[in-house]
Amino acid sequence: MSALPFHELPPVLATLGWDRTWHDLIESDPETRAVRRPARVTLHGRDAWRVHDGIDEHTVGVRGRLRELHSLPVGGDWVLLSGTSRDDAVIEALLPRRTALVRKVAGNRTDEQVVAANVDVVLVCVPMHSLNPRRLERELTLVWDSGAQPVVAVTKTDLAHDLGADLDEALAEIRAISVGVDVLDVSSYDGDGLEAVRALMPEGVTVAVIGPSGAGKSTLVNALVGHQVLATSAVRDDNRGMHTTTARHLVRVPDAGLVLDTPGMRELSLWADEDALEATFVDLEDFARDCRFHDCKHDSEPGCAVLAAIEAGLVEESRLASWRKLQRELAFLARKQDVRLAQEERKKWARMGKASRARIRP
Ligand SMILES: Nc1nc2c(ncn2[C@@H]2O[C@H](COP(=O)(O)OP(=O)(O)OP(=O)(O)O)[C@@H](O)[C@H]2O)c(=O)[nH]1
Numbered sequence: 056m057s058a059l060p061f062h063e064l065p066p067v068l069a070t071l072g073w074d075r076t077w078h079d080l081i082e083s084d085p086e087t088r089a090v091r092r093p094a095r096v097t098l099h100g101r102d103a104w105r106v107h108d109g110i111d112e113h114t115v116g117v118r119g120r121l122r123e124l125h126s127l128p129v130g131g132d133w134v135l136l137s138g139t140s141r142d143d144a145v146i147e148a149l150l151p152r153r154t155a156l157v158r159k160v161a162g163n164r165t166d167e168q169v170v171a172a173n174v175d176v177v178l179v180c181v182p183m184h185s186l187n188p189r190r191l192e193r194e195l196t197l198v199w200d201s202g203a204q205p206v207v208a209v210t211k212t213d214l215a216h217d218l219g220a221d222l223d224e225a226l227a228e229i230r231a232i233s234v235g236v237d238v239l240d241v242s243s244y245d246g247d248g249l250e251a252v253r254a255l256m257p258e259g260v261t262v263a264v265i266g267p268s269g270a271g272k273s274t275l276v277n278a279l280v281g282h283q284v285l286a287t288s289a290v291r292d293d294n295r296g297m298h299t300t301t302a303r304h305l306v307r308v309p310d311a312g313l314v315l316d317t318p319g320m321r322e323l324s325l326w327a328d329e330d331a332l333e334a335t336f337v338d339l340e341d342f343a344r345d346c347r348f349h350d351c352k353h354d355s356e357p358g359c360a361v362l363a364a365i366e367a368g369l370v371e372e373s374r375l376a377s378w379r380k381l382q383r384e385l386a387f388l389a390r391k392q393d394v395r396l397a398q399e400e401r402k403k404w405a406r407m408g409k410a411s412r413a414r415i416r417p
């Protein structure tokens with residue numbers, strides 16, 4: 056049995072993001088060719104996955120051997136289903152991810168968690184009245200690392216009037232942090248800027264929405280879809296919505312692409328590499344290229360172009376501080392990861408040693 060020819064697949068699959076490249080991928084692999092039906096994960100719980108197979112959306116489980124893999128399917132993943140109907144469908148295979156938004160698992164462990172897969176654009180929401188620059192830098196680094204394109208959405212711009220705040224000033228501050236990234240301003244309440252967001256998602260394109268709790272992510276998704284698909288509610292005293300989002304939903308926007316809502320992450324720990332950090336701090340990197348010493352630490356070295364730029368008021372000193380902090384954090388994580396891998400390796404060798412000793416013993 057081989058996969059259905061591309062033109063015989065349900066046309067709705069294309070609106071979910073299925074394309075020739077995905078199709079060729081399963082055709083070229085004898086193992087996946089035998090499994091007929093691609094589907095996209097729209098939501099996942101602890102033990103069940105909602106998938107859309109181009110015909111309808113239903114709940115399925117995964118084949119046991121997939122559980123042994125390090126990574127189970129998450130929202131946005133493409134999977135292959137066995138079975139011919141919704142009742143006997145099971146996820147048999149997880150297709151390789153084109154992009155993956157990954158964060159470090161909350162707490163002390165050095166495990167990673169994939170937040171969303173196969174996302175083309177990540178919309179980083181920043182409420183206009185409560186910018187947290189350090190958080191935004193982290194979020195942008197996370198997105199650069201994922202392989203998706205970051206775009207910043209400054210939300211709740213209608214509040215500027217009520218709060219007597221200067222929207223242009225807030226935007227300028229956010230633009231100064233979002234180097235090389237488009238910054239849109241939106242208000243889901245009065246519809247301003249929604250068209251610009253919609254323009255990011257032509258049919259088949261997936262946009263994930265991230266940002267702090269209460270930033271208006273779910274409200275924005277509802278506004279794009281045109282009706283309430285996700286619960287949102289009044290802001291509590293602690294600024295979190297009453298219906299704070301707890302799962303990641305992938306929904307289709309009529310006549311457009313797909314949007315994946317995510318819960319506001321309270322603890323945003325990085326799981327990124329140096330390149331992603333460079334992309335976030337490209338303004339500092341540009342100056343750093345002109346430093347006299349190529350290994351300049353931008354501390355007090357003579358001929359440091361970064362310090363000169365700060366002195367000249369071209370960059371904020373706080374930006375250098377957060378660059379250093381994130382560099383330290385990543386270095387720490389890498390060291391911790393090395394220690395863990397070394398421990399696992401030692402355990403493996405100890406086990407193998409034991410097993411071979413057992414065999415040698417008469
Ligand atoms: N003034 C104003 N309020 C908004 C706007 N968008 C959302 N809100 C309000 O902000 C609160 C939080 O909105 P949500 O959409 O639930 O926020 P969220 O980012 O999804 O929050 P989590 O799910 O907790 O991560 C709600 O009370 C919304 O009504 C907006 O454009 N303008």
Ligand SMILES: [Mg+2]
Nearest residue numbers: 272273299300
């Ligand atoms: Mg929400």
